Amino acid sequence: MNSFTDNYTLNGITLTAQPIHRQNEVLTPDAIEFVAALHRATTERRQELMQARHARRGQIASGQDPRFLPETADIRNDPNWRVAPPAPGLEDRRVEITGPVDRKMTINALNSGAKVWLADMEDSSTPTWRNVIQGQLNLTDALERRIDFTSTDGHNSKEYKLRAAEELPTIVVRPRGWHLPEKHMLIDGKPVAGGVVDFGLFFFHNARRLLAQGKGPYFYLPKIENHLEARLWNDIFILAQDLLGIPQGTIRATVLIETITAAFEMEEILYELRDHASGLNAGRWDYIFSVIKNFRTRGPRFVLPDRAQVSMTQPFMRSYTEQLVRACHRRGAMAIGGMAAAVPNRKDEAANTAAFEKVRADKTREAGDGFDGSWVAHPDLVPVCREVFDGVLGERPNQLDRSREDVTPDDRALIDVASTEGTITETGIRNNIEVGIRYIESWLRGNGAVAIHNLMEDAATAEISRSQLWQWIYSHAITDTGEVITREWINDLLDEEFARLERFDDDRFNDARSIFEEVTLAEEFPTFLTIPAYARYLTEAREEATKEELVAA
Numbered sequence: 395m396n397s398f399t400d401n402y403t404l405n406g407i408t409l410t411a412q413p414i415h416r417q418n419e420v421l422t423p424d425a426i427e428f429v430a431a432l433h434r435a436t437t438e439r440r441q442e443l444m445q446a447r448h449a450r451r452g453q454i455a456s457g458q459d460p461r462f463l464p465e466t467a468d469i470r471n472d473p474n475w476r477v478a479p480p481a482p483g484l485e486d487r488r489v490e491i492t493g494p495v496d497r498k499m500t501i502n503a504l505n506s507g508a509k510v511w512l513a514d515m516e517d518s519s520t521p522t523w524r525n526v527i528q529g530q531l532n533l534t535d536a537l538e539r540r541i542d543f544t545s546t547d548g549h550n551s552k553e554y555k556l557r558a559a560e561e562l563p564t565i566v567v568r569p570r571g572w573h574l575p576e577k578h579m580l581i582d583g584k585p586v587a588g589g590v591v592d593f594g595l596f597f598f599h600n601a602r603r604l605l606a607q608g609k610g611p612y613f614y615l616p617k618i619e620n621h622l623e624a625r626l627w628n629d630i631f632i633l634a635q636d637l638l639g640i641p642q643g644t645i646r647a648t649v650l651i652e653t654i655t656a657a658f659e660m661e662e663i664l665y666e667l668r669d670h671a672s673g674l675n676a677g678r679w680d681y682i683f684s685v686i687k688n689f690r691t692r693g694p695r696f697v698l699p700d701r702a703q704v705s706m707t708q709p710f711m712r713s714y715t716e717q718l719v720r721a722c723h724r725r726g727a728m729a730i731g732g733m734a735a736a737v738p739n740r741k742d743e744a745a746n747t748a749a750f751e752k753v754r755a756d757k758t759r760e761a762g763d764g765f766d767g768s769w770v771a772h773p774d775l776v777p778v779c780r781e782v783f784d785g786v787l788g789e790r791p792n793q794l795d796r797s798r799e800d801v802t803p804d805d806r807a808l809i810d811v812a813s814t815e816g817t818i819t820e821t822g823i824r825n826n827i828e829v830g831i832r833y834i835e836s837w838l839r840g841n842g843a844v845a846i847h848n849l850m851e852d853a854a855t856a857e858i859s860r861s862q863l864w865q866w867i868y869s870h871a872i873t874d875t876g877e878v879i880t881r882e883w884i885n886d887l888l889d890e891e892f893a894r895l896e897r898f899d900d901d902r903f904n905d906a907r908s909i910f911e912e913v914t915l916a917e918e919f920p921t922f923l924t925i926p927a928y929a930r931y932l933t934e935a936r937e938e939a940t941k942e943e944l945v946a947a
Contacts, residue, residue: 404423405427405430406581406583407426407427407430407579407580407581408579408580408581408583409421409578409579409580410577410578410579410580410934411523411578411934412523412934414523414524414527414528416527416531417527419531419534420527420530420531420534420595420599421527421595424598425594425595425598425599428594428598428634428637428638429579429581429586429590429591429594429595430581430586431633431637432590432593432594432630432633432634433581433586433587433590434581434582435629435630435633436590436626436629436630436633437581437584437586437587440572440587440626443572443622443623443626444572444573446620446622447619450619450620450655451687451688454688454689454692455688455690455691455692457692459806459809460655460658460805460808460809461658461805462658462805463658463659463662466621466659466662469661469662469665470661470662473724475665475668475725476725476726477664477667477668477669477671477672477725477726477727478646478668478669478670478671478672479726480672480728480791480792481609481610481612481646481672482608482609482610483510483564483608483609483610483612484510484564484566484612484646484672484728485791485792486509486767486792487509487510487673487728487730487766487767487792488509488766488767488768488779488780488783488784488787488791489507489508489509489510489767489770489776489779489780490508490509490510490511490512490566490730490768490769490770491503491506491508491510491511491512491563491769491770491771491773491776492511492512492518492733492769492770492771493512493513493514493518493771494514494515494518494519494525494529494842494843495513495514495515495519495528495529495530495532495533496525496528496529496532497528497532497541497543497554498545498554500513500532500533500536500541501536501541501542501543501554501555501556502554502773503563503773504536504557504562504563504565505556505562506563506773506776507561507773507776507777507780508563508770508776508780509563509564509767510563510564510565510566510767511563511564511565511566512567512568512614512769513529513533513565513566513567513568514568514843515529515567515568515569515570515592516569516570516571516616516853517680517842517852517853517854518843518852518853519842519843520837520838520839520840520841520842520932521570521574521576521588521924521932522840522932523934524840525840526576526578526588526591529592530592530595530599533565533567533596533600534599534600534603536556536565537565537600537603537607538603539556539559541554541556542554542555542556559607564609564612565604565609565612566612566613566614566648567592567593567596567611567612567614568613568614568615568616568650569588569589569590569591569592569593569613569616570587570588570589570591570592570616571588571589571616571617572587572589572617572623573617573921573922573925574587574588574589574922574924574925574928575587575588575928576588576590577928577929577933578933578934579591589616590630593613593630593634594634596611597611597634597638597645598638601638601640601644602638605640605644610646611644611645611646612645612646612647612648612672613645613646613648614647614648614649614650614675615627615647615648615649615650616650616652616677616680617650617652617653617680618649618650618651618653618656618663619653619655619656620655620656620659620662620663621659621662621663621665621666622666624649624662624663624666624667625666627647627667628666628667628669628670631645631647631670642669643669643670645670646670646671646672647667647670647671647672648672648673648674648675648728648730649663649664649667649671649673649674649675650674650675650677650680651663651674651675651676651677651714651718652675652677652678652679652680652681652684652854653680653681653684654681654684654685654688654809655684655688657681657714657717657718657808658805658808660674660717660718660721660722661721661724661725664721664722664725664727665725668725671725671727672727672728673722673727673728673729673730673766674718674721674722674727674728674729674730675730675731675732675769676714676715676718676729676730676731676732676765677732677733677854678706678711678732678733679732679733679852679854679855679858680854680857681711681714682698682701682704682711682858683857683858683861685698685809685811686698686858686861686862686865687857687919687921689809689811690861690864690865690868690919691868693869694812694869694871695811695812696809696811696812696865697811697818697865697866697869697871698811698814698816698862698865699814699815699816699817699818699822700816700817700818700821700822700825701822701826701855701858701859701862702822702825703814703815703816703817703822704814704816706732706756706759707759708814708815709807709810709813709814710807710808710809710810710811710813710814713804713807713808713810714808715731715760715765716763716798716801717801717803717804717807717808719763719765719796719798719801720797720798720799720801720803723764723793723794723795723796723797723798724797724798724799726794728766728767728792728794729764729765729766729793730765730766730767730768731756731757731760731765731767731768731769732760732768733769733770733771733850734752734753734756734757734768734769734770734771734775734779735771735849735851735855736748736749736752736753736775736848736849736850737749737771737772737845737848737849737850738750738772738774738775738848739848740774745848749775749848750775750778753770753775753778753779754778754781754782756768757778757779757782757783758782761782761783761785761786761787762786763798764793764796764798765793766792766793767792768783771843771850772850817873817874818866818871818872818873818874818879819873819874819875820873820875820877820887823866823873823879823887824887824890824891825847825859826858826859826862826863827859827863827884827887827888827892827910828846828891828894828895829846829847829851829855829856829859830856830859830860830863830910830914831891831892831895831903831906831907831910832844832846832851832895832906833851833855833856833859834856834902834905834906834909834910834923834927835901835902835903835905835906837853837856837906837924837927838902838905838906838909838927838931838932839901839902853923853924856923857922857923860910860913860914860923861919863884863914864913864914864915864919866879867879867880867881867884867915881915884914884915885915888907888910888911892907902931905931909923909926909927909930909931910923912926913926
């Protein structure tokens with residue numbers, strides 16, 4: 395056999411999914427061997443790092459607050475080192491649009507007028523085998539300008555075509571995090587990390603193609619929890635470039651600071667990746683989820699109010715973003731602002747105006763704080779974000795010259811959750827239930843980004859929804875009306891909210907409820923809702939997630 399189009403084993407590599415159309419263009423023998431080489435060189439270290447995550451969470455749960463690391467003080471105190479200068483196509487990042495790599499979104503994002511498209515294979519993408527492979531095909535088709543298509547909806551049709559090449563944004567790919575396995579690809583009998591699959595296939599097929607177009611293979615790295623995980627990615631980059639004979643430093647990576655532990659190691663993370671680093675991003679939604687997850691059993695000091703009240707102006711969030719800008723600009727790296735979750739509603743002018751104003755206020759704060767650019771999730775918001783950053787940047791491509799030395803590194807401020815203002819309400823509880831179930835239902839049908847109540851929800855916001863409920867139950871938190879939150883009361887509210895859902899043929903609400911109850915109401919706290927959901931419903935051989943997967947991730 396000379397291609398990986400059927401289920402079989404070759405050189406210790408096994409594919410277990412039913413093949414999909416054009417799969418052989420992605421899963422060539424050389425590409426699979428490339429992924430296998432990356433996997434075999436790093437899988438033991440990755441597993442050790444996953445166990446280290448579990449141990450760190452245990453320390454925090456036992457009362458040990460994270461602090462700046464004394465063993466890396468020399469890195470933080472050395473004023474001389476810098477990351478690599480901005481790579482071609484990444485000098486100006488004032489507007490970045492994010493979204494999954496389905497065919498329609500690929501064209502809409504590339505035509506949006508943004509400077510960068512975060513091509514997302516992670517939180518806004520459901521990792522079905524079809525989505526994984528088609529996402530790779532769509533990216534290559536886009537780079538080859540063969541992605542145009544016409545959609546038909548009843549009697550209407552719409553043509554999707556790419557703009558001229560010089561008008562298109564730079565593509566930055568976000569692979570899956572270290573915790574997510576790809577169970578349809580086994581190497582030596584073990585699943586490959588989803589992130590290695592996503593990175594490896596894209597890099598193998600497109601690195602030279604991107605260089606020929608005057609840019610390069612660029613990536614967003616999600617869910618990193620410490621500088622040792624960044625070191626592992628850096629070693630993968632070095633190996634990948636060596637295997638393909640591409641100059642070292644060609645790859646550039648922006649790290650999402652979206653875990654509370656990573657916030658204490660921002661400069662160290664940049665240092666580990668310094669020859670490949672291009673910046674840090676304030677991944678606000680996963681960051682809030684990480685705070686809840688790590689401190690969920692630590693009592694009232696770490697109990698947050700309704701999700702809607704946990705804004706970027708709350709003290710611990712403000713400290714996080716200001717320290718991020720300082721860390722980046724001190725080292726010559728870009729600081730990219732977080733996602734504005736508001737989604738325009740073209741059928742409701744009042745709601746649309748309100749959404750635009752919320753985004754404008756959010757981006758104005760970020761630009762004023764020194765961020766070099768920011769994220770939006772909808773093409774209609776690109777002009778809003780661009781207008782704000784244009785007003786601050788003018789003709790300059792970025793604000794790297796703004797050092798923010800007025801910000802003092804403060805590890806205690808990063809976990810000053812107790813100063814967060816707000817209350818827990820029954821409305822907030824009900825919203826968490828509705829959003830959690832509706833999002834999981836959409837995710838199970840293959841759609842990892844969904845607008846609910848004019849907000850763009852992805853896996854991170856669903857994680858906040860279910861983890862808040864778990865923490866409130868554990869902590870016996872009290873609502874603004876004096877109601878003690880119990881598992882029994884949440885069960886009753888869940889029944890009521892589930893009954894209100896609008897059902898449709900072939901919906902997955904029953905499955906979604908089952909997952910939601912498992913990750914919200916269980917005595918033990920699953921680290922990610924996507925792990926049991928993937929194991930139970932998305933792998934072609936249905937199974938339960940192992941205890942190791944649920945705990946160590």
